[in-house]
Every structure is written in C-alpha cells, then in structure tokens.
Amino acid sequence: MALWERLRRGLARTRENVLAPLEATVRARGGLDSEALEELEALLLSADVGLEVADEIVQIMQERLGEEGADWTVVQTTLEEAIATLLSGAERPWTPPSTRPGVLLFVGVNGSGKTTTVAKVAHLLKNQGLRVLLAAADTFRAAAIDQLAHLGKEIEVEVVSHRPGADPGAVVHDALEHAKSKGYDLVLIDTAGRLQTKRPLMEELGKIRRVVEKLAGRPPDERVLVLDATVGQNAISQAQLFHEAVGLTGLTVTKLDGTAKGGSVIPIWRALRIPILWVGIGKGLEDLEPFRAQDFARALVRR
Numbered sequence: 001m002a003l004w005e006r007l008r009r010g011l012a013r014t015r016e017n018v019l020a021p022l023e024a025t026v027r028a029r030g031g032l033d034s035e036a037l038e039e040l041e042a043l044l045l046s047a048d049v050g051l052e053v054a055d056e057i058v059q060i061m062q063e064r065l066g067e068e069g070a071d072w073t074v075v076q077t078t079l080e081e082a083i084a085t086l087l088s089g090a091e092r093p094w095t096p097p098s099t100r101p102g103v104l105l106f107v108g109v110n111g112s113g114k115t116t117t118v119a120k121v122a123h124l125l126k127n128q129g130l131r132v133l134l135a136a137a138d139t140f141r142a143a144a145i146d147q148l149a150h151l152g153k154e155i156e157v158e159v160v161s162h163r164p165g166a167d168p169g170a171v172v173h174d175a176l177e178h179a180k181s182k183g184y185d186l187v188l189i190d191t192a193g194r195l196q197t198k199r200p201l202m203e204e205l206g207k208i209r210r211v212v213e214k215l216a217g218r219p220p221d222e223r224v225l226v227l228d229a230t231v232g233q234n235a236i237s238q239a240q241l242f243h244e245a246v247g248l249t250g251l252t253v254t255k256l257d258g259t260a261k262g263g264s265v266i267p268i269w270r271a272l273r274i275p276i277l278w279v280g281i282g283k284g285l286e287d288l289e290p291f292r293a294q295d296f297a298r299a300l301v302r303r
C-alpha cells in the first residue's frame with residue numbers, strides 16, 4: 001500500500017467526522033457563510049483541535065473564502081492549506097546520527113504504545129538498511145520483556161534483555177557495549193510505562209540517560225515521548241515532567257487510527273513545540289509513518 005494511502009486510511013475516523021457534515025453544509029449553503037463557519041468551528045472542536053486552533057482555522061477560512069460563495073473543493077483545499085501551515089514547524093525528518101551507534105530512547109505513560117512503536121521504528125529503519133539493536137529496558141514485568149523479544153523475532157532484529165526486575169540502566173549498558181562491539185548503527189531503548197507524577201520512576205529515566213552519556217559520551221540522540229492520540233489534548237499535560245526528566249527531542253503520536261481526535265496533533269505541537277517524528281496509525285508493524293505536515297493535512301482533508 002502506498003504510504004499516503006495508509007495514512008489516509010489511518011486518519012479516516014477524524015476525517016469523516018469533520019468532512020462529511022461540513023461538505024453537506026457547504027454544498028447546501030453554496031459556500032462558507034456564517035452558519036457554515038459556525039459548523040466548521042464545532043466540527044474542529046470535536047476533532048480535538050482546541051478552541052484556540054479552531055478559532056484560528058475559522059479565521060483563516062473566513063479571510064480567504066468568507067462572504068462570497070465557494071466551491072466545496074476550494075473549501076477543502078483551503079482547509080488543507082490552513083492545517084499544513086499550522087503544522088509546518090512540527091516536521092523534522094529523522095536522519096541517523098553521524099556517530100554510531102545512534103541511541104533512541106522511548107518514554108511515556110503506561111500503554112501509550114512505546115513497545116509497539118519501538119518495534120515499528122526498528123522495522124522501518126532496518127528496511128532502510130540500518131543495523132538496529134533493541135534494548136528491553138522495561139524490566140518491570142516479564143511480559144514486557146517477552147513482548148519485545150517476540151516483536152524482535154518478527155522483524156528479525158536482535159534484542160538485549162535481562163531478567164525481570166533487573167536494573168534498566170544495566171540493560172542499556174549491555175546493549176550499548178554489544179552494539180559497539182558488533183558494529184550496530186542504532187540502539188532503540190524500550191522503557192517501562194510510568195506516570196509522570198511518580199518521582200522515583202521518572203528519576204530512573206534520568207539514570208538511563210546518564211548511563212548512555214557515560215558510555216557514548218553524549219545523551220541518547222533522540223529522547224522520544226510516545227503519546228496516545230485517543231487521549232487527545234490531555235496528552236499535553238503528560239509531556240512537561242518527561243521533558244524535565246530526559247529533555248525530549250521528539251514525539252510520536254500513536255493510535256491515530258483509533259480515534260476521531262486526530263486534530264489534537266495541532267494543539268499538541270503548538271503547546272509543546274517538540275517536533276513529531278513519527279505517527280502510529282494501526283497495530284501492525286507497517287503502521288507507522290514519518291510525520292510530514294503536508295501529507296498529514298492532506299490525509300485529514302482529502303478522501
């Protein structure tokens with residue numbers, strides 16, 4: 001399936017919730033009159049873009065199309081452009097760090113999709129020809145170690161793990177040593193889910209970061225917060241303490257396929273100003289896309 005098609009399918013719930021009623025109204029009223037603009041605002045709010053962004057989009061639409069009648073396709077194109085503009089800074093295409101092995105650390109609250117995302121990113125990068133190693137630094141539960149081992153097998157990527165209850169820092173230490181000795185390009189570190197409010201667990205992330213600093217001479221090249229899109233804008237409040245713990249460099253927004261709140265990507269970017277590296281659009285290992293503002297806007301607005 002083409003990349004674009006997969007993203008379009010993943011965003012179907014958000015798109016159809018907004019687009020179908022909007023199209024009906026615009027067609028019935030022959031353009032974006034005040035009633036259609038009001039409906040647009042309500043639909044944007046239901047997609048969880050938040051009041052500020054909804055107002056901004058409505059204003060852009062009004063300035064460009066208000067008063068005079070406008071064709072549905074023109075409305076669609078204008079909406080797509082408005083969303084792409086709001087998201088343009090959120091895009092940072094990922095490239096492998098020049099010093100090897102590069103290290104990517106994935107953090108987030110329980111169940112946000114970290115382990116799945118680690119496997120998906122490993123799969124993607126392996127397919128780009130990079131040699132990838134996984135580190136099972138979620139030692140909290142035996143099932144978590146098994147989950148990563150299983151995914152590693154599926155994508156044919158080696159996994160370094162210790163027994164349940166082991167020190168996550170020790171796993172990361174071993175993984176980095178192993179990666180260096182075997183000439184791996186990248187180490188992707190899976191961590192245990194944690195509430196940002198639980199101090200000792202957040203300090204554990206700081207410790208993982210320091211282990212990498214000591215061995216690699218620099219912090220993990222990416223510190224990625226994995227956010228669950230079904231939580232919508234509430235994800236914003238999770239980010240601050242993770243940022244304090246590891247200094248976030250990027251986001252991955254997962255489960256966009258399972259929600260009509262896909263619009264929350266816009267306020268999440270506006271509030272955090274941390275680039276979105278990848279988006280998750282399904283449970284499968286192929287269901288991950290590098291985030292591109294233009295493609296994302298297009299998938300939200302074009303059927």
Ligand SMILES: Nc1nc2c(ncn2[C@@H]2O[C@H](COP(=O)(O)OP(=O)(O)OP(=O)(O)O)[C@@H](O)[C@H]2O)c(=O)[nH]1
Binds near residue numbers: 281
């Ligand atoms: N629909 C959908 N489901 C997803 C996506 N990403 C992850 N999931 C599902 O979300 C659930 C939790 O995923 P995990 O990767 O185990 O989450 P986690 O953050 O590692 O969980 P903990 O380690 O327990 O904190 C699983 O059932 C995944 O299949 C996605 O993009 N779309």
Ligand SMILES: [Mg+2]
Binds near residue numbers: 144
């Ligand atoms: Mg996990």
